[in-house]
Amino acid sequence: MKNQIQLGLLIITLAAFLLLGYNVYLRETTPPTQSYSTFLLELRQGNIAKVHLRGAEITGTDRIGRAFSSYSPDLGGLLPLLQEQEVEISAEPAAETGTITFFKVLLPISILYALWLIFHRRKLGQRSGLGLGERSRFTPVHSQRVTFADVAGIAEAKVELQEIIEFLKLPEKYSKLGAKLPKGVLLQGPPGTGKTLLAKAIAGEASVSFFSLGGSDFVEMFVGVGASRVRELFAEAKKSAPCIIFIDEIDAIGGKRSGNASSGASDEREQTLNALLVEMDGFSSDEVVIVVAATNRPDVLDPALLRPGRFDRQITIGLPDLKGRSKILQVHAQNVAVDPETDLTTIARSIPGFSGADIANLVNEAALMAGRHNKASIEMDDFEEAKDKIIMGIARKSIVVSEQDRRITAYHEAGHAIVGLMLDETDPLHKITIIPRGRAMGVTQQLPLDDRHTYSQTYLLNRIKTLLGGRAAESLVFNRLTTGASNDINIATDIASRIVCEWGMSEAIGPVAFRHEQEGFLQEGGQFKPYSEMTAQRLDQEVNRILHDCYETTYELLNQHNKFLHKFAEVLLLNETMDAEEADIVFRSYLREQEMERRLCGIRSEHPTP
Ligand code: ADP
Ligand code: ZN
Numbered sequence: 001m002k003n004q005i006q007l008g009l010l011i012i013t014l015a016a017f018l019l020l021g022y023n024v025y026l027r028e029t030t031p032p033t034q035s036y037s038t039f040l041l042e043l044r045q046g047n048i049a050k051v052h053l054r055g056a057e058i059t060g061t062d063r064i065g066r067a068f069s070s071y072s073p074d075l076g077g078l079l080p081l082l083q084e085q086e087v088e089i090s091a092e093p094a095a096e097t098g099t100i101t102f103f104k105v106l107l108p109i110s111i112l113y114a115l116w117l118i119f120h121r122r123k124l125g126q127r128s129g130l131g132l133g134e135r136s137r138f139t140p141v142h143s144q145r146v147t148f149a150d151v152a153g154i155a156e157a158k159v160e161l162q163e164i165i166e167f168l169k170l171p172e173k174y175s176k177l178g179a180k181l182p183k184g185v186l187l188q189g190p191p192g193t194g195k196t197l198l199a200k201a202i203a204g205e206a207s208v209s210f211f212s213l214g215g216s217d218f219v220e221m222f223v224g225v226g227a228s229r230v231r232e233l234f235a236e237a238k239k240s241a242p243c244i245i246f247i248d249e250i251d252a253i254g255g256k257r258s259g260n261a262s263s264g265a266s267d268e269r270e271q272t273l274n275a276l277l278v279e280m281d282g283f284s285s286d287e288v289v290i291v292v293a294a295t296n297r298p299d300v301l302d303p304a305l306l307r308p309g310r311f312d313r314q315i316t317i318g319l320p321d322l323k324g325r326s327k328i329l330q331v332h333a334q335n336v337a338v339d340p341e342t343d344l345t346t347i348a349r350s351i352p353g354f355s356g357a358d359i360a361n362l363v364n365e366a367a368l369m370a371g372r373h374n375k376a377s378i379e380m381d382d383f384e385e386a387k388d389k390i391i392m393g394i395a396r397k398s399i400v401v402s403e404q405d406r407r408i409t410a411y412h413e414a415g416h417a418i419v420g421l422m423l424d425e426t427d428p429l430h431k432i433t434i435i436p437r438g439r440a441m442g443v444t445q446q447l448p449l450d451d452r453h454t455y456s457q458t459y460l461l462n463r464i465k466t467l468l469g470g471r472a473a474e475s476l477v478f479n480r481l482t483t484g485a486s487n488d489i490n491i492a493t494d495i496a497s498r499i500v501c502e503w504g505m506s507e508a509i510g511p512v513a514f515r516h517e518q519e520g521f522l523q524e525g526g527q528f529k530p531y532s533e534m535t536a537q538r539l540d541q542e543v544n545r546i547l548h549d550c551y552e553t554t555y556e557l558l559n560q561h562n563k564f565l566h567k568f569a570e571v572l573l574l575n576e577t578m579d580a581e582e583a584d585i586v587f588r589s590y591l592r593e594q595e596m597e598r599r600l601c602g603i604r605s606e607h608p609t610p
Pocket of ligand 1: 191
């Protein structure tokens, strides 16, 4: 891009110099013009020495060597006069004058043409969304088709995208039914988890063209160019619809709009974002253009992007778990010569926290190691060596979690899960993972069965207990407290205080609502409290009591079932992720063991040993 501009400037400067030079040359060589009558007068007075006739155009010099030019309306009458004065005559046909005129016209035209070419080519480049040097990035992916088979370990995302592929393949089928086709899919997840790959695979599976652009490409440009790039990109894409537009790092343009007076850079970003929103709203239903965007910072996105009809489908792609890593390893191992003795699952187990890109890198590094040792195939120790090298790199980025932290996280999440499983009226478990995501070391997800709007007291108390289960498990097993539970405790406290102050569920306080704070009523001294200091104390005490009671019960529950806790945590440490079904299997096997033990106890007590 820069080179292009420099070249353009150079050519313009050159052209300007040429034009200037030509003009000077013309002025130097074309002598002052005389009227024909002056010329005749001079001629008659015998002042003319030489004449050159180019058609009716007369140039020549007088006796003292001054050049002049004139134009004759009557050549026939002129010639005898010239001869009479013994003037030296030379002549050329009039047609020849055309050459100079021709060049006079041609030169500026050719310069203009050259300039036009430069700008036109730049424009062409822009229309497809890139500068001249980057043209290759825009070639449709057909040439090097990526399919779902190339993307491993994200089965859930694939299922969700299946529908989009259907739309792309048979848009008429859906538009005939009057269905509004989806427009945008937001892939969110840490870098290197295969978002780009997945977007390409959607295009590959549906056999449609793939346009791609990085969000930051838009922004590091002149004001207004980002927005026009967006429009040009969409215009180009619509021509080859159905197709996919992939926008990587959409947070670069899609960050929250500031609203207040802003700097030039964010102005440009907002213009670009607005252009994108306008384009996305503007498709008609017969143009199937699906915009797939990727980000690892969904939290900073402008809410306008996530509204219906825009990126209303959001798919989260996390770091792969053990199964995922095994599958990704398999995919990449296919492309290199791996020794058949190599146990890919063992390798996968030893690289928690690796992303898909890290694994691709690992396989490549291992191949390089094997090459360095002159081996015919990649063996286990090549993987080991490559792994150490990569982990050192990653550790610097502090993604890899220490073994101790993993254990604590596993028990913490197991604590949540077990309490949730053992108590009534809780939301069913959905997924438990000890793979770090964002700032969370692990996650236990519960899905509400339905969107309830009223909650029973039991539900709320059990929810508090489930939240405190993480901390209780940590303290039970490791006898120490970590900060990992701070978010849980925050939420639990919030629920407890609403039980007391908002929902009037506490017996000690009764069915009275105490609003803690009112918007706009905040006074300088702090919160606005429409009740006495005494009442405040009683409320605080009651909230405290609920939390303490819940914690006690939870701790006891986990203590009583600590075998289950250990078992659950071990499974988590091994598999890193458990879904509801797997958790249920562990739960049932624990219940069965318990049943057996109880029976054994029963037998023992029936036949007491002497
Ligand atoms: P992102 O866009 O999420 O940053 P990429 O799609 O660019 O990640 O992934 C980079 C590379 O890592 C891919 O080209 C591929 O080789 C590898 N990779 C990442 N995730 C996967 C996966 N799930 N399956 C197979 N390969 C993967
Ligand atoms: Zn927790």
